[in-house]
Amino acid sequence: xxxxxxxxxxxxxxxxxxxxxxxxxxxxxxxxxxxxxxxxxxxxxxxxxxxxxxxxxxxxxxxxxxxxxxxxxxxxxxxxxxxxxxxxxxxxxxxxxxxxxxxxxxxxxxxxxxxxxxxxxxxxxxxxxxxxxxxxxxxxxxxxxxxxxxxxxxxxxxxxxxxxxxxxxxxxxxxxxxxxxxxxxxxxxxxxxxxxxxxxxxxxxxxxxx
Numbered sequence: 001x002x003x004x005x006x007x008x009x010x011x012x013x014x015x016x017x018x019x020x021x022x023x024x025x026x027x028x029x030x031x032x033x034x035x036x037x038x039x040x041x042x043x044x045x046x047x048x049x050x051x052x053x054x055x056x057x058x059x060x061x062x063x064x065x066x067x068x069x070x071x072x073x074x075x076x077x078x079x080x081x082x083x084x085x086x087x088x089x090x091x092x093x094x095x096x097x098x099x100x101x102x103x104x105x106x107x108x109x110x111x112x113x114x115x116x117x118x119x120x121x122x123x124x125x126x127x128x129x130x131x132x133x134x135x136x137x138x139x140x141x142x143x144x145x146x147x148x149x150x151x152x153x154x155x156x157x158x159x160x161x162x163x164x165x166x167x168x169x170x171x172x173x174x175x176x177x178x179x180x181x182x183x184x185x186x187x188x189x190x191x192x193x194x195x196x197x198x199x200x201x202x203x204x205x206x207x208x209x210x
Contacts (some may be wrong), residue, residue: 005177007184015181019174026166033159036098040152047145054142057135061128068125077125100155102148105140109133 005011069077088109095104 005181007181009185012178012181012185015174015178019171019178022166022171022174026163026171029159029163029166032098033156033163036100036152036156036159039098040149040156043145043149043152047142047149050138050142050145054135054138057131057138061131061135064124064128064131068122068128071122072125097148097152098155100148100151102151103144105144107137107140109136 005015088107091106093104093106095102
């Protein structure tokens, strides 16, 4: 919808400057959108590969656990599960990628021996606990990357809406308004020239005594 403005040269200059800023902003946002898309697809590939690794690790953990449970009596199993707990330090650091705020996780677990009796449990159960401990860092990295994908997709959507608003609404509206003012000013200029020519003819006629 064309905006209603006073069709004068001051308004024309103002709208031309605004159009130039809108076009510049559109170019910058398009560049940002393209770079976000590139980063997004790279991150998708990394996340997909890491997810396969994590899923493979937990499938292996599950196999070790099932075999270990079959070779361990119930009480020893319950003791091992209740005692095999680790405490670690979780650190969160914020990083920025294309103005997207993404948390990065770092988790450390101190090296300690199992607190349950190894003599009463199956070696497969011990292997399950050890593999779980080793896989925790990959699990955290997967959480980090999937969280980054979520935030990056939100930023992509916001950028896409802004690009479309400039490309299909604001810029065409400004261009149409500028053309309307230019047409009106041209029309006024032709009218002024016509009046001046008529006045000139009248003056000449009076001067000649006609």
